[in-house]
Amino acid sequence: MRGVEKLRLIVATTIFVMWVVATLYDVSSASYDVPSNLQNLMMLVAGFLFTPTVIRAATRRSERDEDA
Numbered sequence: 001m002r003g004v005e006k007l008r009l010i011v012a013t014t015i016f017v018m019w020v021v022a023t024l025y026d027v028s029s030a031s032y033d034v035p036s037n038l039q040n041l042m043m044l045v046a047g048f049l050f051t052p053t054v055i056r057a058a059t060r061r062s063e064r065d066e067d068a
Contacts, residue, residue, distance in 0.1 A: 012045045019045075 019042040022034045 008048065012048055015041045015045045 015038075019034075019038055022038055026032050026034045
């Protein structure tokens with residue numbers, strides 16, 4: 001794994017952990033709301049983690065369809 005990829009994964013993991021902790025705290029405390037900026041960051045992390053996989057799968061499918 002290259003250094004840049006490792007750094008991106010560390011940042012994504014940090015945001016994910018913060019989101020999980022904030023969400024669990026939101027469930028346990030009636031006066032706390034998860035900050036909207038943290039929700040937006042989590043959506044970016046989800047896109048970062050899943051988009052390359054979806055693009056690779058779509059590329060493989062389109063290559064198989066062209067071969068047929």
